[in-house]
Amino acid sequence: MPAAPQFQSEFLKTFTARGAYYDCSAPADLDALFGRERVTAYIGFDCTADSLHIGHMIQLMTLRRLQQAGHKPILLMGGGTTKVGDPSGKDETRQLLTPSQIEDNKQKILASIRHLLKFGDGPSDAIMVDNAEWLDRLEYIPFLREVGRHFSVNRMLTMDSVKLRLEREQPLSFLEFNYSIMQAYDFVELYKRYGCRLQSSGSDQWGNIVSGIDLGRRMENAQLFALTTPLITTASGAKMGKTAAGAV
Amino acid sequence: MGRFLRLFTDMPEAEIVRLEKLQGAELNEAKKTLATEATAILHGREAAVQAAETARKAFEEGVSAEGLPTITAKLPDGILNLAVASGLAVSNSEARKLIANNGLKLNDAAVSDPRLIVDTYALNSDGVLKLSSGKKRHVLVKPA
Numbered sequence: 001m002p003a004a005p006q007f008q009s010e011f012l013k014t015f016t017a018r019g020a021y022y023d024c025s026a027p028a029d030l031d032a033l034f035g036r037e038r039v040t041a042y043i044g045f046d047c048t049a050d051s052l053h054i055g056h057m058i059q060l061m062t063l064r065r066l067q068q069a070g071h072k073p074i075l076l077m078g079g080g081t082t083k084v085g086d087p088s089g090k091d092e093t094r095q096l097l098t099p100s101q102i103e104d105n106k107q108k109i110l111a112s113i114r115h116l117l118k119f120g121d122g123p124s125d126a127i128m129v130d131n132a133e134w135l136d137r138l139e140y141i142p143f144l145r146e147v148g149r150h151f152s153v154n155r156m157l158t159m160d161s162v163k164l165r166l167e168r169e170q171p172l173s174f175l176e177f178n179y180s181i182m183q184a185y186d187f188v189e190l191y192k193r194y195g196c197r198l199q200s201s202g203s204d205q206w207g208n209i210v211s212g213i214d215l216g217r218r219m220e221n222a223q224l225f226a227l228t229t230p231l232i233t234t235a236s237g238a239k240m241g242k243t244a245a246g247a248v
Numbered sequence: 249m250g251r252f253l254r255l256f257t258d259m260p261e262a263e264i265v266r267l268e269k270l271q272g273a274e275l276n277e278a279k280k281t282l283a284t285e286a287t288a289i290l291h292g293r294e295a296a297v298q299a300a301e302t303a304r305k306a307f308e309e310g311v312s313a314e315g316l317p318t319i320t321a322k323l324p325d326g327i328l329n330l331a332v333a334s335g336l337a338v339s340n341s342e343a344r345k346l347i348a349n350n351g352l353k354l355n356d357a358a359v360s361d362p363r364l365i366v367d368t369y370a371l372n373s374d375g376v377l378k379l380s381s382g383k384k385r386h387v388l389v390k391p392a
Binding site: 017019058061113 | 251254255256258261286288289290291292
């Protein structure tokens with residue numbers, strides 16, 4: 001884990017003091033941004049299940065602390081990306097969910113977090129956005145020409161999510177191969193629609209977030225940021241899973 | 249302990265520093281605080297207080313408490329069937345092993361005989377049975 005920089009801004013100081021800091025793409029620039037203006041930031045959840053686990057809770061607490069410091073959190077629900085399916089950390093293709101299952105999961109997730117954030121129209125009220133809004137309507141050829149040309153397949157083949165499947169000779173469908181492009185595109189779309197500058201997530205999403213930062217620079221000449229949180233482990237340092245024993 | 253209090257609650261640093269110094273039985277107080285504070289953020293203060301009270305009753309008083317998972321079953325029934333129906337064991341053979349290890353309790357008393365037939369006489373004053381596996385898993389059985 002990289003050592004946390006000495007931050008000056010209220011949000012990043014709190015974020016670090018609460019043990020949530022893992023890594024940041026440009027710490028000094030992000031710190032200055034937080035000190036200067038109200039920052040719009042997002043985290044994304046796919047709608048693969050109808051409830052969240054402790055790993056999601058860290059991300060939600062990040063949004064909560066953003067809001068407490070007067071910034072604007074966006075909760076991005078992956079109604080569109082869930083139709084594609086994240087290949088990261090999975091040896092097999094995820095089972096495809098139907099649109100009604102996805103919608104049902106989304107509603108249940110939203111209901112479960114309504115106490116955690118204040119949603120509304122105020123300047124630092126949280127908003128919920130569903131990436132199906134833009135992903136569902138993409139046109140193939142224009143998308144390839146405007147977005148696809150910025151992605152290097154050579155580089156995509158080195159991403160963990162892809163590399164592991166290839167090394168193990170497990171099938172990876174073209175559908176899944178597109179997942180990280182969709183996530184990168186989400187970041188740029190949120191920048192265009194809401195001026196969103198920051199994506200926060202668990203440390204395992206670093207590669208996908210950086211793809212979004214690159215795309216933002218190429219398409220919009222914007223400086224976007226990544227801020228990641230550590231993986232939750234037990235007191236002894238092992239990964240905390242639903243089936244692994246371990247005391248807090 | 250302090251790590252999780254910092255991550256998952258809004259509690260001030262000074263209070264967290266105090267709680268993370270606790271040792272032994274007092275450490276349970278810190279854990280309860282963590283559970284209640286994190287639950288309050290997710291479900292609201294009222295629900296958190298209610299859940300904390302349910303947990304206190306179930307774990308500390310040893311009485312059956314509102315809010316525990318509940319199933320209904322037709323009595324009389326064999327203890328193995330009830331253990332499986334309540335989800336405390338996945339199969340009769342697992343239920344048998346649980347009993348052999350003194351791990352299955354009926355109204356807080358260990359069950360020793362896998363052939364035990366449970367009838368309505370075993371209902372407690374609330375009119376339910378409390379089945380437990382170990383110290384932490386409890387299910388209430390209501391007569392159908």
